[in-house]
């Protein structure tokens with residue numbers, strides 16, 4: 001897809017921070033806890049009454065994001081639980097009425113902007129707390145025998161008005177918002193073998209067309225994700241594979257489109273105390289590189305604690321990623337896939353900056369001495385390691401000295417890089433190639 005003007009910063013920046021923060025930080029066992037454990041509003045109230053993030057320091061959050069090399073952030077204004085981080089006039093179910101006693105969103109947006117990051121909102125279309133939100137097949141009360149009775153008097157139109165009204169507040173009272181991440185649609189569908197359809201919600205219930213039009217009218221430059229159930233209608237700017245590493249870039253009708261994969265450190269989006277499936281710094285750095293090499297962005301999520309701090313495991317990983325980004329950011333920002341004529345060698349990824357015409361070889365497994373670049377003979381003017389700017393010697397068309405008669409095959413188009421024996425002391429070494 002030709003980058004539209006309002007998308008150019010998004011396609012350039014490549015790396016953002018997702019933040020999932022809400023009442024689910026207290027139970028600390030997944031932001032879907034209300035669904036998983038089928039918790040009623042009344043039973044969930046204990047978290048609302050005790051939400052007191054006394055260590056909340058948005059400047060420190062912004063600093064950690066910036067130091068990790070992240071260029072934008074997306075924060076949950078409201079997740080499916082319905083709790084609002086901002087001082088909405090349309091509900092009492094908000095941070096100002098908890099022991100926190102204040103609007104938590106505004107200082108966060110200010111802090112990230114002050115660090116030079118773009119800011120976005122994740123806004124849940126789903127709301128398990130709202131009295132007009134019809135109990136459907138994802139709702140915490142879906143299995144109540146009195147479900148139908150509980151749905152009596154619920155007015156979906158009134159819920160849609162609430163949803164639109166809150167978005168209007170957010171997009172008029174909180175300054176420039178760069179990204180809107182709506183979440184999510186799960187339209188009604190017929191279940192095989194079941195007499196009843198599976199009850200969900202989509203563009204009809206959200207009144208998505210109207211919501212999108214208002215979003216674009218209030219913030220004309222805004223970049224909007226793809227979860228309003230308007231895929232075919234083109235009501236989106238970028239696709240959002242979730243915790244999934246696509247094989248290649250994301251396409252529609254065979255054409256590449258803008259995309260951003262969102263990922264967690266450990267599986268859950270909200271703070272999860274006991275999860276043990278944390279990805280390593282190396283895996284995370286490789287994941288970022290891999291996505292950029294396929295033309296995608298990475299939105300990497302932190303779930304802050306109920307006291308208002310980043311999980312110590314996230315802090316450690318953000319630091320590690322920042323160490324790498326400090327020296328290798330120019331192989332990420334402004335970069336995308338390499339032109340088709342360049343093929344990545346085994347265990348490597350290529351990224352390419354069309355503006356500077358530099359090609360980056362990211363080496364995931366350090367080879368012994370020689371790295372062969374097929375078809376690149378004669379095309380590279382200079383090569384260096386990015387971490388320390390030290391020259392990497394190039395051998396054009398195969399080695400000059402080989403003891404004994406050995407069959408080396410066709411070498412004329414080969415470019416061979418002579419690497420140091422020891423892997424440089426960075427998570428993923430990168431060779432920067434200045435193309436002729």
Ligand code: GLC
Pocket residue numbers: 020031032183184242262269
């Ligand atoms: C999902 C989930 C969720 C998470 C999100 C991130 O659809 O419902 O908990 O916020 O997507 O992409």
